[in-house]
Amino acid sequence: xxxxxxxGVGMLPVNERTLITNAEGGDVYINSPNVINxxxxxxxxxxxxxxxxxxxxxxxxxYGVDLEAKKxxxxxxxxxxxxxxxxxxxxxxxNISLSERDKYVDLxxxxxxxxxxxxxxxxxxxxYKDFGLSKEKKFSITFNEQLNKFITFNxxxxxxxxxxxxxxxxxxx
Numbered sequence: 001x002x003x004x005x006x007x008g009v010g011m012l013p014v015n016e017r018t019l020i021t022n023a024e025g026g027d028v029y030i031n032s033p034n035v036i037n038x039x040x041x042x043x044x045x046x047x048x049x050x051x052x053x054x055x056x057x058x059x060x061x062x063y064g065v066d067l068e069a070k071k072x073x074x075x076x077x078x079x080x081x082x083x084x085x086x087x088x089x090x091x092x093x094x095n096i097s098l099s100e101r102d103k104y105v106d107l108x109x110x111x112x113x114x115x116x117x118x119x120x121x122x123x124x125x126x127x128y129k130d131f132g133l134s135k136e137k138k139f140s141i142t143f144n145e146q147l148n149k150f151i152t153f154n155x156x157x158x159x160x161x162x163x164x165x166x167x168x169x170x171x172x173x
Contacts, residue, residue, distance in 0.1 A: 002077060003040065004064060006050040009075060010040040043080040047073050056114035056123065060145060063114055063123050070096045072125060072143070088141065088150050095139060096127060115161040117168040121145040126157050 001012040047066040049055050054065035061074040070092045072084040084092055115124040121144060128138040140154035158170035 002043075002062060002075075004055055004062075005048045007066075007068070008045050008048045009043045009064070009073075009080060011043060011077060012040050043075050043077075044073065047071050047080075047082065051112045054112045054114060056116055058116055058118075058121075058123065058145065063143075065112055065114065065125060067096060067112060083143065083150075091141075095137065097129070097137070113159065115158050115170065116163065117161075118163040119166050119168060122151070124154070124158060124161075126159075128157060 001014050003010050003012055047064075047069055049064040049066055051065070051067065054067065056063045061076050063072070063074045065072050070084075070089075071082050072088075072092070073080065073082045075081070112128075113126045115126065116122070117124065123143045123145065124140060125143070126138075126140045129136060138157055140157050141150055142152045142154060143149070144151045161168065161170035163169075
């Protein structure tokens with residue numbers, strides 16, 4: 001079980017059954033009263049995600065956006081990697097601006113959303129913030145899992161998306 005905290009990511013082992021003994025006829029298990037282990041294995045103690053819309057699970061990784069640290073990360077459950085470092089970090093530092101009021105997603109003023117195009121294996125990170133009085137800041141960047149790099153900045157800002165029969169459908173703001 002992977003747990004994403006505001007400032008960390010951890011793995012929590014789940015034991016549905018406990019092995020009692022190995023026998024010639026097969027292993028003998030007993031149902032465990034302690035299904036969830038009490039010890040969390042930390043994958044990151046520095047980066048997490050405060051927004052549920054800022055996390056996305058693909059077949060290979062779990063991707064997340066830590067807006068407070070201005071980082072984009074991924075993990076496969078055993079390794080944790082910040083994929084924005086040295087690639088687009090300066091851009092994120094210059095363009096992500098959050099205040100204490102922005103702790104919760106408000107679709108009218110702030111939107112952090114991660115989309116996945118399964119056919120192309122593209123992860124699309126959308127950032128939108130309305131400052132009021134017709135001032136807004138928005139950008140959309142795409143990371144490709146096959147190429148293992150950020151491939152494009154988009155002029156398109158999807159709000160909702162789904163992969164249906166391996167075809168990516170989306171609606172924008």
